Amino acid sequence: MTKKIEEILNTKYKKNDSGIFESGNCGYWSNLDKSENIEFIKLLKSTDPLQAVRAVIPEQEDQIFSEKREAALELLDIKEDSVSIDYGCMWGVLSVGLVKRGSVVISIDQTKESLEFLNARRKYDDLNSMFIVQDDIKKVDLENISDFAIVNGVLEWVPETGEVELKKFFGQKSLREYSDVNPRVTQCEFLSKVKNNLKSGGKLLLAIENRYDYTQFLGKKDPHVDLFLTSILPRQLSNVISMIFLRRPYVNYIYSFGGLKNLILEAGFEEVDLYMVFPHYHKPELILPYKKGITLYEKYYSMRGVSLKRKIVWGIEFILMKYFKAGFFSPSIIAVAKK
Numbered sequence: 001m002t003k004k005i006e007e008i009l010n011t012k013y014k015k016n017d018s019g020i021f022e023s024g025n026c027g028y029w030s031n032l033d034k035s036e037n038i039e040f041i042k043l044l045k046s047t048d049p050l051q052a053v054r055a056v057i058p059e060q061e062d063q064i065f066s067e068k069r070e071a072a073l074e075l076l077d078i079k080e081d082s083v084s085i086d087y088g089c090m091w092g093v094l095s096v097g098l099v100k101r102g103s104v105v106i107s108i109d110q111t112k113e114s115l116e117f118l119n120a121r122r123k124y125d126d127l128n129s130m131f132i133v134q135d136d137i138k139k140v141d142l143e144n145i146s147d148f149a150i151v152n153g154v155l156e157w158v159p160e161t162g163e164v165e166l167k168k169f170f171g172q173k174s175l176r177e178y179s180d181v182n183p184r185v186t187q188c189e190f191l192s193k194v195k196n197n198l199k200s201g202g203k204l205l206l207a208i209e210n211r212y213d214y215t216q217f218l219g220k221k222d223p224h225v226d227l228f229l230t231s232i233l234p235r236q237l238s239n240v241i242s243m244i245f246l247r248r249p250y251v252n253y254i255y256s257f258g259g260l261k262n263l264i265l266e267a268g269f270e271e272v273d274l275y276m277v278f279p280h281y282h283k284p285e286l287i288l289p290y291k292k293g294i295t296l297y298e299k300y301y302s303m304r305g306v307s308l309k310r311k312i313v314w315g316i317e318f319i320l321m322k323y324f325k326a327g328f329f330s331p332s333i334i335a336v337a338k339k
Contacts, residue, residue, distance in 0.1 A: 001081040001104050002129050008145065009106070009131055019123075020115055025136035027110030028163040030090075032057065037113040049121040063093070063282065070097030071284045072152070072207055075275065075336050078103050082147040085197060087137045088154035092118035095130060095150075103148065104129045110136050138190050142197045149194045151206040153281070156224055158190045159183035159251035171226025173247045183251040184263065191267035198339045204269060206335045207281035211254045214320055214329035218313060224252035257290055257328065260335055269337035276330035278317075287334065294327035 013021035030037060036056065043052045053061050063069070073094065078084075080102040086095045089107040091114055098105045107130060109115055115132050122130050133140075138158065157164070162176055179186070194204060209223050211231050216222070222230040227245060230238040231254055242250035255263060261272045274290035278300060285300040299318060303311050320326040 001083065005083060005104050005106065005131060005145075008142070009133065012142065013133060013135070018116070018119055019132070020119055021131065021133040023133070023135040023139070025110065025139055026112065026134065027136060028113075028165070029088075029157065029160075030111055030114060030164070031060065031166045032113070033165050033167055034113075041113055041116050044117060044120045048124050049117060052117075052120075060091075064091045065093070066283060067097070068283050068285075069093045070100075071287060072205060072277075072281065072334050073097050073101060075273075075287070075334065076148055076203055076205055078148065083145060084148040084150060085140070085142065085146045085194075086150040086152075087140070087194065088151070088157070089118065090114045092121065092130075094152055096121070096125070096127065098148070098150070099127045099130050104131075106131050106133055106142070106146070108133045108135050108137055108140060110134065138186075138193065140193065140197060144197070144199050146198050147202050149198055149202065149204045151191075151194065151204065153207060155187055155190070155206060155208055156252045156254050159186045159253070170224075171221075171246070173245070176248045178249055178251060183253045187253065188263055188267050191264060191269070195268045195339050200339060202339045204264070204335070204337045204339075206260075206264070206337070207277070208260065208333055208335075209254050209281075210330055210333050211256045211259065212329055213331045214317060214326070215313060215331065217329075218316065222252075224254070225250065255333075257333060260333055264335055264337045269339060271338040273336045275334040275336070276327050277332035277334055278321075279331055281332040281334060284332075288327075290327055290333075294321060294325045294330075297321040297327075 009021050013023050015021050040056045043055055053064055078101040082103045084098045084103045085106045087108055089095050089109050092107055095105045095107040107118060115134055119132050161178055216232050221228055227241060230241055230250055238250040257274050264272050276288045276290055277284045278286040288296050301314055320329055
Protein backbone atom coordinates (compact mmCIF):
# COMPACT_ATOMS: atom_id res chain seq x y z
CA MET A 1 0.00 0.00 0.00
CA THR A 2 2.87 2.38 0.80
CA LYS A 3 4.27 2.05 -2.72
CA LYS A 4 0.84 2.60 -4.27
CA ILE A 5 0.24 5.81 -2.29
CA GLU A 6 3.67 7.14 -3.23
CA GLU A 7 2.91 6.50 -6.90
CA ILE A 8 -0.38 8.40 -6.63
CA LEU A 9 1.25 11.33 -4.85
CA ASN A 10 3.97 11.50 -7.51
CA THR A 11 1.27 12.12 -10.11
CA LYS A 12 -0.25 14.98 -8.08
CA TYR A 13 2.75 16.67 -6.49
CA LYS A 14 6.43 17.36 -6.92
CA LYS A 15 8.70 15.77 -4.34
CA ASN A 16 11.48 18.05 -3.07
CA ASP A 17 14.96 17.04 -1.94
CA SER A 18 13.79 16.63 1.66
CA GLY A 19 11.08 14.19 0.67
CA ILE A 20 8.12 16.57 1.06
CA PHE A 21 5.52 16.56 -1.71
CA GLU A 22 4.76 20.12 -2.84
CA SER A 23 1.73 21.53 -4.64
CA GLY A 24 2.76 25.16 -4.94
CA ASN A 25 -0.16 26.11 -2.66
CA CYS A 26 1.78 27.66 0.21
CA GLY A 27 0.56 29.48 3.28
CA TYR A 28 1.31 30.11 6.93
CA TRP A 29 -0.62 29.19 10.05
CA SER A 30 1.39 28.60 13.18
CA ASN A 31 1.46 29.06 16.94
CA LEU A 32 4.96 30.40 16.31
CA ASP A 33 5.97 33.68 14.74
CA LYS A 34 8.04 33.35 11.59
CA SER A 35 11.19 34.44 13.44
CA GLU A 36 10.66 31.69 16.04
CA ASN A 37 10.16 29.12 13.32
CA ILE A 38 13.41 30.14 11.61
CA GLU A 39 15.32 29.48 14.85
CA PHE A 40 13.40 26.26 15.43
CA ILE A 41 14.02 24.80 11.97
CA LYS A 42 17.69 25.82 12.06
CA LEU A 43 18.19 23.90 15.30
CA LEU A 44 16.59 20.77 13.80
CA LYS A 45 19.62 20.46 11.54
CA SER A 46 21.90 19.82 14.52
CA THR A 47 19.72 17.99 17.04
CA ASP A 48 16.77 15.63 17.27
CA PRO A 49 13.14 16.86 17.20
CA LEU A 50 12.48 16.48 20.93
CA GLN A 51 15.61 18.39 21.93
CA ALA A 52 14.81 21.13 19.41
CA VAL A 53 11.37 21.54 20.95
CA ARG A 54 12.80 21.65 24.46
CA ALA A 55 15.37 24.26 23.44
CA VAL A 56 13.10 26.66 21.51
CA ILE A 57 9.46 25.97 22.40
CA PRO A 58 9.43 23.92 25.63
CA GLU A 59 5.85 25.04 26.33
CA GLN A 60 4.77 23.08 23.24
CA GLU A 61 6.36 19.76 24.21
CA ASP A 62 3.16 18.32 25.63
CA GLN A 63 1.16 19.45 22.59
CA ILE A 64 3.59 17.79 20.19
CA PHE A 65 4.63 14.60 21.96
CA SER A 66 1.88 13.65 24.41
CA GLU A 67 0.35 10.30 23.49
CA LYS A 68 -2.78 11.41 25.31
CA ARG A 69 -3.60 13.58 22.31
CA GLU A 70 -3.98 10.39 20.27
CA ALA A 71 -6.86 9.12 22.39
CA ALA A 72 -9.55 10.05 19.85
CA LEU A 73 -7.98 7.64 17.34
CA GLU A 74 -9.28 4.79 19.49
CA LEU A 75 -12.76 5.66 18.20
CA LEU A 76 -11.66 4.39 14.79
CA ASP A 77 -11.13 0.76 13.84
CA ILE A 78 -7.72 1.31 12.28
CA LYS A 79 -6.40 -1.65 10.32
CA GLU A 80 -2.91 -2.43 9.04
CA ASP A 81 -2.31 -0.79 5.65
CA SER A 82 -5.37 1.42 5.91
CA VAL A 83 -4.87 4.89 4.46
CA SER A 84 -5.47 8.07 6.45
CA ILE A 85 -5.32 11.75 5.53
CA ASP A 86 -4.51 14.16 8.35
CA TYR A 87 -5.81 17.56 7.22
CA GLY A 88 -3.99 20.53 8.73
CA CYS A 89 -1.60 18.14 10.46
CA MET A 90 0.71 20.92 11.72
CA TRP A 91 3.40 19.24 13.90
CA GLY A 92 1.82 15.86 13.29
CA VAL A 93 0.91 14.39 16.66
CA LEU A 94 -2.10 12.52 15.24
CA SER A 95 -0.20 11.55 12.10
CA VAL A 96 2.36 9.83 14.32
CA GLY A 97 -0.45 8.14 16.25
CA LEU A 98 -1.96 6.84 13.03
CA VAL A 99 1.35 5.38 11.87
CA LYS A 100 1.82 3.65 15.24
CA ARG A 101 -1.59 2.02 14.72
CA GLY A 102 -0.57 0.62 11.34
CA SER A 103 -2.03 3.17 8.94
CA VAL A 104 -0.34 4.66 5.91
CA VAL A 105 -0.67 8.40 6.50
CA ILE A 106 -0.80 11.40 4.18
CA SER A 107 -0.03 14.41 6.40
CA ILE A 108 -1.14 17.66 4.77
CA ASP A 109 -0.51 21.24 5.83
CA GLN A 110 0.13 24.55 4.10
CA THR A 111 2.91 25.69 6.44
CA LYS A 112 6.39 24.70 5.29
CA GLU A 113 8.00 25.13 8.71
CA SER A 114 5.54 22.80 10.46
CA LEU A 115 6.10 20.17 7.79
CA GLU A 116 9.87 20.47 8.05
CA PHE A 117 9.59 19.61 11.73
CA LEU A 118 7.29 16.67 11.01
CA ASN A 119 9.63 15.50 8.26
CA ALA A 120 12.55 15.59 10.69
CA ARG A 121 10.50 13.51 13.13
CA ARG A 122 9.48 11.11 10.37
CA LYS A 123 13.13 10.48 9.55
CA TYR A 124 14.33 10.36 13.16
CA ASP A 125 11.64 7.87 14.24
CA ASP A 126 11.65 5.85 10.97
CA LEU A 127 7.99 6.53 10.25
CA ASN A 128 8.25 5.11 6.77
CA SER A 129 4.52 4.88 6.10
CA MET A 130 4.05 8.64 6.47
CA PHE A 131 3.93 10.91 3.43
CA ILE A 132 4.16 14.65 3.98
CA VAL A 133 2.37 17.02 1.61
CA GLN A 134 2.41 20.81 1.46
CA ASP A 135 -0.96 21.89 0.10
CA ASP A 136 -4.01 24.01 0.85
CA ILE A 137 -6.32 21.56 2.60
CA LYS A 138 -9.30 23.13 0.80
CA LYS A 139 -7.79 22.13 -2.55
CA VAL A 140 -6.69 18.55 -1.89
CA ASP A 141 -7.87 16.27 -4.70
CA LEU A 142 -7.19 12.63 -3.81
CA GLU A 143 -10.54 11.12 -4.65
CA ASN A 144 -11.47 7.78 -3.06
CA ILE A 145 -8.00 7.23 -1.63
CA SER A 146 -8.40 7.15 2.16
CA ASP A 147 -10.08 4.99 4.76
CA PHE A 148 -9.90 7.72 7.40
CA ALA A 149 -9.93 11.51 7.38
CA ILE A 150 -8.67 13.45 10.42
CA VAL A 151 -9.88 17.03 10.89
CA ASN A 152 -8.55 17.89 14.33
CA GLY A 153 -8.88 21.52 15.44
CA VAL A 154 -9.04 22.59 11.81
CA LEU A 155 -12.65 23.22 10.77
CA GLU A 156 -12.93 26.55 12.59
CA TRP A 157 -9.89 27.88 10.71
CA VAL A 158 -11.03 26.86 7.23
CA PRO A 159 -12.78 30.24 6.52
CA GLU A 160 -9.61 32.20 7.36
CA THR A 161 -7.60 33.64 4.49
CA GLY A 162 -4.02 34.83 4.37
CA GLU A 163 -1.27 34.16 6.87
CA VAL A 164 -1.91 33.59 10.56
CA GLU A 165 0.89 34.10 13.05
CA LEU A 166 -1.28 33.20 16.02
CA LYS A 167 0.40 35.48 18.55
CA LYS A 168 -0.19 38.46 16.25
CA PHE A 169 -3.69 37.30 15.31
CA PHE A 170 -5.24 36.17 18.58
CA GLY A 171 -7.18 39.08 20.05
CA GLN A 172 -5.21 41.57 17.95
CA LYS A 173 -6.58 44.16 15.53
CA SER A 174 -5.68 43.33 11.95
CA LEU A 175 -7.14 44.31 8.60
CA ARG A 176 -7.61 41.17 6.53
CA GLU A 177 -9.33 40.32 3.29
CA TYR A 178 -12.21 37.84 3.43
CA SER A 179 -14.53 36.21 0.94
CA ASP A 180 -18.18 37.24 0.91
CA VAL A 181 -19.10 33.56 1.23
CA ASN A 182 -20.72 32.61 4.54
CA PRO A 183 -18.11 30.80 6.73
CA ARG A 184 -20.49 27.90 7.27
CA VAL A 185 -20.75 27.40 3.50
CA THR A 186 -16.95 27.37 3.22
CA GLN A 187 -16.72 24.78 6.00
CA CYS A 188 -19.40 22.62 4.39
CA GLU A 189 -17.63 22.73 1.02
CA PHE A 190 -14.37 21.71 2.70
CA LEU A 191 -16.04 18.74 4.41
CA SER A 192 -17.59 17.72 1.09
CA LYS A 193 -14.10 17.56 -0.44
CA VAL A 194 -12.89 15.55 2.55
CA LYS A 195 -15.75 13.13 1.90
CA ASN A 196 -14.83 12.83 -1.78
CA ASN A 197 -11.28 11.86 -0.83
CA LEU A 198 -12.61 9.01 1.33
CA LYS A 199 -13.35 5.55 0.04
CA SER A 200 -16.92 4.28 0.28
CA GLY A 201 -17.46 3.39 3.92
CA GLY A 202 -14.52 5.57 4.99
CA LYS A 203 -14.73 7.54 8.22
CA LEU A 204 -14.23 11.15 9.26
CA LEU A 205 -12.87 11.96 12.72
CA LEU A 206 -13.47 15.62 13.56
CA ALA A 207 -12.58 17.37 16.83
CA ILE A 208 -13.57 20.92 17.75
CA GLU A 209 -14.55 23.09 20.70
CA ASN A 210 -18.23 23.16 21.69
CA ARG A 211 -19.88 26.48 20.86
CA TYR A 212 -21.73 26.25 24.18
CA ASP A 213 -18.82 25.09 26.34
CA TYR A 214 -19.94 25.87 29.89
CA THR A 215 -16.74 27.82 30.59
CA GLN A 216 -17.83 30.41 28.00
CA PHE A 217 -20.66 31.30 30.39
CA LEU A 218 -18.18 31.70 33.25
CA GLY A 219 -16.13 34.41 31.57
CA LYS A 220 -13.71 32.42 29.42
CA LYS A 221 -13.04 34.12 26.10
CA ASP A 222 -13.74 32.67 22.66
CA PRO A 223 -10.77 30.30 22.08
CA HIS A 224 -10.15 31.53 18.52
CA VAL A 225 -10.47 35.31 18.67
CA ASP A 226 -10.00 36.10 22.38
CA LEU A 227 -13.27 38.00 22.73
CA PHE A 228 -16.05 37.49 25.24
CA LEU A 229 -19.21 35.63 24.18
CA THR A 230 -18.60 35.61 20.41
CA SER A 231 -18.91 31.83 20.18
CA ILE A 232 -22.27 31.90 22.02
CA LEU A 233 -24.00 34.95 20.56
CA PRO A 234 -25.87 35.01 17.23
CA ARG A 235 -23.35 35.13 14.37
CA GLN A 236 -24.41 38.56 13.14
CA LEU A 237 -23.90 40.09 16.57
CA SER A 238 -20.54 38.33 16.97
CA ASN A 239 -19.56 39.75 13.60
CA VAL A 240 -20.34 43.29 14.79
CA ILE A 241 -18.32 42.77 17.98
CA SER A 242 -15.37 41.42 16.01
CA MET A 243 -15.45 44.34 13.58
CA ILE A 244 -15.44 46.80 16.47
CA PHE A 245 -12.65 45.23 18.49
CA LEU A 246 -10.55 43.39 15.86
CA ARG A 247 -11.45 45.24 12.64
CA ARG A 248 -12.24 41.96 10.91
CA PRO A 249 -15.36 39.82 10.51
CA TYR A 250 -16.10 36.86 12.76
CA VAL A 251 -15.49 33.72 10.69
CA ASN A 252 -14.15 31.11 13.14
CA TYR A 253 -17.42 29.26 13.48
CA ILE A 254 -17.71 26.47 16.01
CA TYR A 255 -20.89 24.53 16.70
CA SER A 256 -23.15 22.89 19.21
CA PHE A 257 -23.59 19.13 19.05
CA GLY A 258 -26.71 19.44 16.90
CA GLY A 259 -25.22 22.18 14.74
CA LEU A 260 -22.08 20.16 14.01
CA LYS A 261 -24.07 17.05 13.16
CA ASN A 262 -26.26 19.01 10.75
CA LEU A 263 -23.20 20.49 9.04
CA ILE A 264 -21.58 17.07 8.60
CA LEU A 265 -24.79 15.58 7.22
CA GLU A 266 -25.18 18.51 4.84
CA ALA A 267 -21.66 17.80 3.55
CA GLY A 268 -22.85 14.34 2.51
CA PHE A 269 -21.80 12.13 5.40
CA GLU A 270 -24.07 9.76 7.29
CA GLU A 271 -24.16 7.84 10.58
CA VAL A 272 -22.71 10.69 12.64
CA ASP A 273 -21.71 9.65 16.17
CA LEU A 274 -21.00 12.44 18.65
CA TYR A 275 -18.82 12.39 21.75
CA MET A 276 -18.31 14.74 24.69
CA VAL A 277 -14.68 15.46 25.57
CA PHE A 278 -13.27 16.62 28.91
CA PRO A 279 -11.40 18.84 29.59
CA HIS A 280 -10.50 19.49 25.94
CA TYR A 281 -9.92 17.51 22.75
CA HIS A 282 -6.30 18.74 22.75
CA LYS A 283 -5.60 16.49 25.72
CA PRO A 284 -8.65 14.36 26.44
CA GLU A 285 -9.06 12.74 29.82
CA LEU A 286 -12.64 11.61 29.32
CA ILE A 287 -14.46 10.83 26.06
CA LEU A 288 -18.12 9.87 26.40
CA PRO A 289 -20.90 9.21 23.87
CA TYR A 290 -23.14 12.28 23.64
CA LYS A 291 -26.26 10.14 23.63
CA LYS A 292 -26.76 8.92 27.22
CA GLY A 293 -23.00 8.78 27.85
CA ILE A 294 -23.13 11.56 30.45
CA THR A 295 -24.37 8.98 32.98
CA LEU A 296 -20.79 7.65 32.91
CA TYR A 297 -19.26 11.01 33.85
CA GLU A 298 -16.80 10.83 36.75
CA LYS A 299 -14.13 13.16 38.09
CA TYR A 300 -10.99 12.97 35.98
CA TYR A 301 -9.01 15.64 37.83
CA SER A 302 -7.37 16.27 41.18
CA MET A 303 -8.09 19.43 43.15
CA ARG A 304 -4.70 19.25 44.82
CA GLY A 305 -2.39 22.15 44.01
CA VAL A 306 -4.74 23.98 41.62
CA SER A 307 -5.95 27.55 41.94
CA LEU A 308 -9.19 28.51 43.65
CA LYS A 309 -10.56 29.66 40.28
CA ARG A 310 -9.85 26.25 38.75
CA LYS A 311 -11.45 24.51 41.72
CA ILE A 312 -14.61 26.60 41.25
CA VAL A 313 -14.74 25.89 37.51
CA TRP A 314 -14.26 22.15 37.97
CA GLY A 315 -16.78 22.15 40.79
CA ILE A 316 -19.37 23.76 38.51
CA GLU A 317 -18.54 21.25 35.78
CA PHE A 318 -19.00 18.34 38.18
CA ILE A 319 -22.41 19.60 39.29
CA LEU A 320 -23.54 20.32 35.71
CA MET A 321 -22.46 16.98 34.32
CA LYS A 322 -22.93 14.62 37.26
CA TYR A 323 -26.21 15.90 38.65
CA PHE A 324 -27.86 17.90 35.87
CA LYS A 325 -26.65 15.61 33.04
CA ALA A 326 -25.87 18.75 31.05
CA GLY A 327 -23.70 17.20 28.36
CA PHE A 328 -24.86 19.90 25.94
CA PHE A 329 -22.40 22.21 27.73
CA SER A 330 -19.36 19.90 27.66
CA PRO A 331 -16.12 21.62 26.57
CA SER A 332 -15.28 19.85 23.31
CA ILE A 333 -16.86 17.65 20.67
CA ILE A 334 -15.60 14.71 18.64
CA ALA A 335 -17.64 13.54 15.69
CA VAL A 336 -17.16 10.27 13.82
CA ALA A 337 -19.05 10.09 10.52
CA LYS A 338 -19.21 7.59 7.68
CA LYS A 339 -19.20 8.17 3.93
